[in-house]
Amino acid sequence: xxxxxxxxxxxxxxxxxxxxxxxxxxxxxxxxxxxxxxxxxxxxxxxxxxxxxxxxxxxxxxxxxxxxxxxxxxxxxxxxxxxxxxxxxxxxxxxxxxxxxxxxxxxxxxxxxxxxxxxxxxxxxxxxxxxxxxxxxxxxxxxxxxxxxxxxxxxxxxxxxxxxxxxxxxxxxxxxxxxxxxxxxxxxxxxxxxxxxxxxxxxxxxxxxxxxxxxxxxxxxxxxxxxxxxxxxxxxxxxxxxxxxxxxxxxxxxxxxxxxxxxxxxxxxxxxxxxxxxxxxxxxxxxxxxxxxxxxxxxxxxxxxxxxxxxxxxxxxxxxxxxxxxxxxxxxxxxxxxxxxxxxxxxxxxxxxxxxxxxxxxxxxxxxxxxxxxxxxxxxxxxxxxxxxxxxxxxxxxxxxxxxxxxxx
Amino acid sequence: xxxxxxxxxxxxxxxxxxxxxxxxxxxxxxxxxxxxxxxxxxxxxxxxxxxxxxxxxxxxxxxxxxxxxxxxxxxxxxxxxxxxxxxxxxxxxxxxxxxxxxxxxxxxxxxxxxxxxxxxxxxxxxxxxxxxxxxxxxxxxxxxxxxxxxxxxxxxxxxxxxxxxxxxxxxxxxxxxxxxxxxxxxxxxxxxxxxxxxxxxxxxxxxxxxxxxxxxxxxxxxxxxxxxxxxxxxxxxxxxxxxxxxxxxxxxxxxxxxxxxxxxxxxxxxxxxxxxxxxxxxxxxxxxxxxxxxxxxxxxxxxxxxxxxxxxxxxxxxxxxxxxxxxxxxxxxxxxxxxxxxxxxxxxxxxxxxxxxxxxxxxxxxxxxxxxxxxxxxxxxxxxxxxxxxxxxxxxxxxxxxxxxxxxx
Numbered sequence: 001x002x003x004x005x006x007x008x009x010x011x012x013x014x015x016x017x018x019x020x021x022x023x024x025x026x027x028x029x030x031x032x033x034x035x036x037x038x039x040x041x042x043x044x045x046x047x048x049x050x051x052x053x054x055x056x057x058x059x060x061x062x063x064x065x066x067x068x069x070x071x072x073x074x075x076x077x078x079x080x081x082x083x084x085x086x087x088x089x090x091x092x093x094x095x096x097x098x099x100x101x102x103x104x105x106x107x108x109x110x111x112x113x114x115x116x117x118x119x120x121x122x123x124x125x126x127x128x129x130x131x132x133x134x135x136x137x138x139x140x141x142x143x144x145x146x147x148x149x150x151x152x153x154x155x156x157x158x159x160x161x162x163x164x165x166x167x168x169x170x171x172x173x174x175x176x177x178x179x180x181x182x183x184x185x186x187x188x189x190x191x192x193x194x195x196x197x198x199x200x201x202x203x204x205x206x207x208x209x210x211x212x213x214x215x216x217x218x219x220x221x222x223x224x225x226x227x228x229x230x231x232x233x234x235x236x237x238x239x240x241x242x243x244x245x246x247x248x249x250x251x252x253x254x255x256x257x258x259x260x261x262x263x264x265x266x267x268x269x270x271x272x273x274x275x276x277x278x279x280x281x282x283x284x285x286x287x288x289x290x291x292x293x294x295x296x297x298x299x300x301x302x303x304x305x306x307x308x309x310x311x312x313x314x315x316x317x318x319x320x321x322x323x324x325x326x327x328x329x330x331x332x333x334x335x336x337x338x339x340x341x342x343x344x345x346x347x348x349x350x351x352x353x354x355x356x357x358x359x360x361x362x363x364x365x366x367x368x369x370x371x372x373x374x375x376x377x378x379x380x381x382x383x384x385x386x387x388x389x390x391x392x393x394x395x396x397x398x399x400x401x402x403x404x405x406x407x408x409x
Numbered sequence: 410x411x412x413x414x415x416x417x418x419x420x421x422x423x424x425x426x427x428x429x430x431x432x433x434x435x436x437x438x439x440x441x442x443x444x445x446x447x448x449x450x451x452x453x454x455x456x457x458x459x460x461x462x463x464x465x466x467x468x469x470x471x472x473x474x475x476x477x478x479x480x481x482x483x484x485x486x487x488x489x490x491x492x493x494x495x496x497x498x499x500x501x502x503x504x505x506x507x508x509x510x511x512x513x514x515x516x517x518x519x520x521x522x523x524x525x526x527x528x529x530x531x532x533x534x535x536x537x538x539x540x541x542x543x544x545x546x547x548x549x550x551x552x553x554x555x556x557x558x559x560x561x562x563x564x565x566x567x568x569x570x571x572x573x574x575x576x577x578x579x580x581x582x583x584x585x586x587x588x589x590x591x592x593x594x595x596x597x598x599x600x601x602x603x604x605x606x607x608x609x610x611x612x613x614x615x616x617x618x619x620x621x622x623x624x625x626x627x628x629x630x631x632x633x634x635x636x637x638x639x640x641x642x643x644x645x646x647x648x649x650x651x652x653x654x655x656x657x658x659x660x661x662x663x664x665x666x667x668x669x670x671x672x673x674x675x676x677x678x679x680x681x682x683x684x685x686x687x688x689x690x691x692x693x694x695x696x697x698x699x700x701x702x703x704x705x706x707x708x709x710x711x712x713x714x715x716x717x718x719x720x721x722x723x724x725x726x727x728x729x730x731x732x733x734x735x736x737x738x739x740x741x742x743x744x745x746x747x748x749x750x751x752x753x754x755x756x757x758x759x760x761x762x763x764x765x766x767x768x769x770x771x772x773x774x775x776x777x778x779x780x781x782x783x784x785x786x787x788x789x790x791x792x793x794x795x796x797x798x799x800x801x802x803x804x805x806x807x808x809x810x811x812x813x814x815x816x817x818x
């Protein structure tokens with residue numbers, strides 16, 4: 001029955017052809033000064049172009065308007081799937097372009113409605129309009145709504161502005177109109193590259209990639225540093241970290257990502273030999289901070305990012321974090337998850353796409369003591385550290401570091 | 410018609426009497442070591458008791474079980490409204506207590522169903538059971554479901570396990586049963602007092618109170634510091650900050666909150682005299698960090714909290730944040746919003762209850778330059794600072810500080 005009526009309408013087996021992708025920018029960009037706003041929008045556009053090139057998608061034309069870009073292209077739906085990972089984009093809609101002539105809008109809206117509205121659907125028509133036209137936005141909503149009701153009378157549709165099953169949206173801009181029904185959400189934030197680089201402690205577990213992602217979202221490209229604790233961890237742990245970084249690189253197309261592998265096992269052996277067991281994690285992490293500072297200096301990064309959250313692990317009490325922090329002398333340590341609950345971090349890691357990789361089986365660090373100290377005193381740490389060749393460890397770690405490039409050119 | 414049938418059922422004008430409040434703890438507490446878990450649960454219980462006392466609510470009895478507390482009390486619904494602001498609580502349900510006898514459960518469940526299920530409602534019965542009983546959980550669901558269908562036959566109810574309008578939930582624990590239908594969500598996190606104190610830079614705008622709340626959620630009581638920039642701001646700004654802190658204090662019942670008012674205007678006058686205009690904000694904030702460190706030392710706090718977010722203001726680029734950070738020599742600076750978008754911060758501030766106060770009309774700081782520098786160089790800052798009496802400013806600021814106590818004893 002339904003097939004017949006589709007056939008009768010002449011659209012059977014002919015899916016609608018979207019020809020435009022509408023891209024909207026984050027609201028926070030809109031409230032910046034004119035100069036900042038324009039430079040952010042330029043950067044988003046650059047990142048969009050890099051992403052399309054990387055995925056071999058060929059746009060035909062870019063039309064810029066305040067707060068949005070219209071890209072003329074084939075298959076804008078497929079492009080949306082890639083561009084939802086471009087920071088600074090708040091939402092995207094594959095659309096049909098037509099002229100601002102009401103007859104043309106009616107015809108193309110009806111085509112879209114035919115595809116989107118099933119029998120007994122409740123629908124709404126919405127209209128935004130920029131420019132001067134012989135009709136109001138209200139006129140458009142009313143006329144297109146009526147045209148859909150009439151054109152698809154056999155489907156028993158109902159208008160419902162409050163709680164529709166689907167929406168037919170029309171954006172009219174001067175002599176053009178764009179018709180769409182889907183809105184996909186981007187990550188928001190600021191375009192990658194709007195801020196300088198940050199180095200990140202990346203273990204590959206659930207937390208650290210989320211911390212990385214959050215600073216990327218605010219515009220900072222990252223340089224992940226993996227501390228290879230072999231023989232206290234093994235290759236599974238390293239592979240997981242690389243796989244996680246590769247997931248993060250999908251959010252950084254056009255920004256080749258350096259990935260540092262620091263041979264930290266020898267440092268940890270020395271720490272375990274000279275320090276009391278309960279202090280192992282703090283001594284180990286203070287070394288990580290120091291080595292990260294050296295990488296930041298080399299790479300001209302402006303700070304260090306960690307996945308630490310208050311109380312999330314025994315080593316992450318505020319007493320301990322203060323002692324850790326003291327080891328970073330040159331760079332700020334940013335901890336985007338400091339106030340996150342584990343469940344919030346997990347939720348975000350699923351959204352980012354790192355959760356599945358982060359929860360793969362990998363060897364946990366066997367150097368972790370049974371009862372790590374939760375209220376470390378700096379004095380005690382400094383005493384143990386007197387017996388360690390800290391500068392030597394930092395130098396060796398940097399010298400023997402392996403650097404991968406996770407390139408998404 | 411409906412009234413008649415209610416009358417016939419004998420419940421007209423007799424709302425059901427809940428006698429128990431079920432309180433569930435956050436999932437993150439459950440995965441802690443036995444010792445930590447118990448100490449956190451003890452602390453939540455202590456904070457719950459303080460909150461009930463503050464609001465003059467008199468509980469009759471506390472029953473503790475792993476992961477939850479049952480409080481016998483009158484009006485548990487009213488108590489829930491207060492306890493949703495106790496950190497560490499993940500959810501609450503006002504409930505009816507009865508025995509584990511199936512007949513008793515049936516009778517009380519039917520009473521609750523009468524009140525909760527309107528005509529044509531779809532409902533589900535859920536059951537959790539701990540202990541040994543002559544029935545399974547499935548038996549309970551089936552029998553209670555049937556009893557409700559029979560007892561309220563005139564309401565044309567339908568069982569729908571997937572997508573019910575309302576749920577009748579039954580928790581059976583040894584010889585007792587608890588029946589409820591509502592679940593209110595608490596803030597999660599860790600109990601206040603699980604971590605040491607932090608001092609917080611609180612301007613009273615949208616961001617800083619959210620940053621405060623996030624560290625409170627992880628267990629740290631806060632000491633807000635307001636920098637009074639008079640004559641560059643006025644009383645409206647101060648009043649707004651105090652009002653915001655009072656909102657935060659509602660989340661810290663039992664932890665009297667000290668509130669520092671630092672007369673920062675004189676410092677700012679000196680900064681404006683001696684430094685170039687474009688550096689005013691950085692110089693001003695570096696002084697705030699230094700004064701905050703001194704307050705932290707005095708108050709035995711373990712760190713400083715700010716509402717900074719990458720790129721949120723011109724002064725908050727990563728270049729500038731690095732220069733700011735350099736001023737904090739003794740304490741870590743925590744920035745819970747570092748990776749937040751403005752829209753996310755606003756959403757959270759509405760949830761916390763500070764948004765309305767934070768957006769009240771208040772005078773913005775008139776010392777802010779038209780074009781603040783976004784890429785400050787530390788070298789330039791240090792040069793200007795040589796001409797300032799920094800130690801003198803810190804000492805005077807602390808000496809002339811006013812300290813309020815926002816007591817929610």
